[in-house]
Amino acid sequence: MNSGEQVDRQARILEAALGLLSRHGISGVNMRAVAREAGVALGLVNYYYEDKSSLIRAALHRIDEQDLMLVAADPASPPDEQLRTALRRVAGPELLTTQYLSLRLHLWALAQAHEDFALINAAAFERYLDGLATLIGNAKPELTSDECRERAADIVVVQNGMWLTALLGVDEASIRRSLARTEQIAFAG
Amino acid sequence: MNSGEQVDRQARILEAALGLLSRHGISGVNMRAVAREAGVALGLVNYYYEDKSSLIRAALHRIDEQDLMLVAADPASPPDEQLRTALRRVAGPELLTTQYLSLRLHLWALAQAHEDFALINAAAFERYLDGLATLIGNAKPELTSDECRERAADIVVVQNGMWLTALLGVDEASIRRSLARTEQIAFAG
DNA sequence: TTTAACCTTGAACACTTGTTCAAGGTGGAC
DNA sequence: GTCCACCTTGAACAAGTGTTCAAGGTTAAA
Numbered sequence: 001m002n003s004g005e006q007v008d009r010q011a012r013i014l015e016a017a018l019g020l021l022s023r024h025g026i027s028g029v030n031m032r033a034v035a036r037e038a039g040v041a042l043g044l045v046n047y048y049y050e051d052k053s054s055l056i057r058a059a060l061h062r063i064d065e066q067d068l069m070l071v072a073a074d075p076a077s078p079p080d081e082q083l084r085t086a087l088r089r090v091a092g093p094e095l096l097t098t099q100y101l102s103l104r105l106h107l108w109a110l111a112q113a114h115e116d117f118a119l120i121n122a123a124a125f126e127r128y129l130d131g132l133a134t135l136i137g138n139a140k141p142e143l144t145s146d147e148c149r150e151r152a153a154d155i156v157v158v159q160n161g162m163w164l165t166a167l168l169g170v171d172e173a174s175i176r177r178s179l180a181r182t183e184q185i186a187f188a189g
Numbered sequence: 190m191n192s193g194e195q196v197d198r199q200a201r202i203l204e205a206a207l208g209l210l211s212r213h214g215i216s217g218v219n220m221r222a223v224a225r226e227a228g229v230a231l232g233l234v235n236y237y238y239e240d241k242s243s244l245i246r247a248a249l250h251r252i253d254e255q256d257l258m259l260v261a262a263d264p265a266s267p268p269d270e271q272l273r274t275a276l277r278r279v280a281g282p283e284l285l286t287t288q289y290l291s292l293r294l295h296l297w298a299l300a301q302a303h304e305d306f307a308l309i310n311a312a313a314f315e316r317y318l319d320g321l322a323t324l325i326g327n328a329k330p331e332l333t334s335d336e337c338r339e340r341a342a343d344i345v346v347v348q349n350g351m352w353l354t355a356l357l358g359v360d361e362a363s364i365r366r367s368l369a370r371t372e373q374i375a376f377a378g
Numbered sequence: 379t380t381t382a383a384c385c386t387t388g389a390a391c392a393c394t395t396g397t398t399c400a401a402g403g404t405g406g407a408c
Numbered sequence: 409g410t411c412c413a414c415c416t417t418g419a420a421c422a423a424g425t426g427t428t429c430a431a432g433g434t435t436a437a438a
Binding site: 379380381382383384385386387388389390391392393394395396397398399400401402403404405406407408 | 409410411412413414415416417418419420421422423424425426427428429430431432433434435436437438
Binding site: 198229230231232233236 | 415416417418419
């Protein structure tokens with residue numbers, strides 16, 4: 001019996017992998033480093049994750065779920081506020097951290113290099129786009145669904161730019177103006 | 190004496206490294222693979238590039254120079270056309286290739302993981318921003334230099350978004366609309 | 379207490395990696 | 409030719425890699 005923190009070793013291993021990926025990139029994620037970071041023995045990593053690539057796949061899914069929650073519908077508030085909240089979340093302090101952004105970047109890079117990761121990523125991206133388009137449709141019922149998807153796609157371009165540029169260290173003011181630009185696109189007309 | 194192609198082995202080695210980086214990511218760039226791709230012996234890679242990290246640094250500089258040329262001033266055409274051309278170049282077919290975009294992405298990821306690469310990248314980014322601000326200043330002399338830099342920063346956010354989103358496979362129409370958005374920002378007022 | 383399913387360990391394996399280096403090749407100056 | 413600086417090779421080494429596995433620990437039900 002261990003202290004409370006000690007319990008779910010599988011989760012700790014995944015967490016360790018995410019931390020290493022965000023700090024040192026894919027070359028920094030090796031089974032021994034993951035084990036060390038998680039405070040478990042080498043063998044245990046392979047016990048919970050058959051492969052190194054299983055481990056990375058799990059990390060990918062974890063991030064993708066997190067992304068999807070950004071555009072989750074929240075029945076408690078009116079549609080236009082839901083949309084505005086979703087748009088502002090991407091520039092919020094909990095998301096605009098180096099840890100998260102760096103993780104996203106490394107996972108994108110991974111997806112470029114390995115086809116199976118690319119498929120997971122593309123599917124998650126599609127679902128994000130759908131979620132955003134739905135929010136727009138709810139907030140502006142007069143738009144056709146094609147128009148909604150069009151706006152969602154335009155917004156995603158700016159959002160991706162915001163994420164990337166935040167990593168490169170551009171001033172916050174420029175991020176804020178870009179955020180306003182996404183709202184402008186969403187609520188136009 | 191060899192055929193013409195055979196001559197500059199150092200350049201071929203750098204080219205090989207860039208090709209591997211863009212196709213397989215940093216894990217795919219190892220000295221043996223670079224040698225094979227370049228058609229030279231293993232030892233020669235270490236002869237021209239002391240280190241693996243020297244090789245990658247060279248690749249970084251190579252891409253950064255290419256980026257900087259995008260906003261190079263061209264005295265032959267009027268200022269507003271220079272600006273428009275520069276903005277359109279980033280969505281041009283020679284730049285919006287998977288090869289180039291993938292390379293950029295992997296280099297950004299690298300810069301996240303290693304501080305020395307990050308410094309090179311940040312410096313190049315700064316110069317790109319300066320170049321773009323200068324073009325804007327030439328095209329719209331009524332703007333203060335701070336206003337120019339502000340617009341340049343906003344444009345870069347959208348451009349980064351275009352690059353990234355192009356990699357993820359979003360439709361061309363959305364890229365074109367984003368391009369129009371950069372021109373709108375540049376020439377506003 | 380015995381049993382059985384699960385969890386956890388680290389040594390061991392085969393393989394890949396970056397780097398070094400002695401050996402030899404090449405081309406032009408003298 | 410002789411020299412010399414330069415280029416080119418691949419074997420060899422030490423360190424690091426993913427993966428396997430026999431051994432033992434832990435838990436809770438019977």
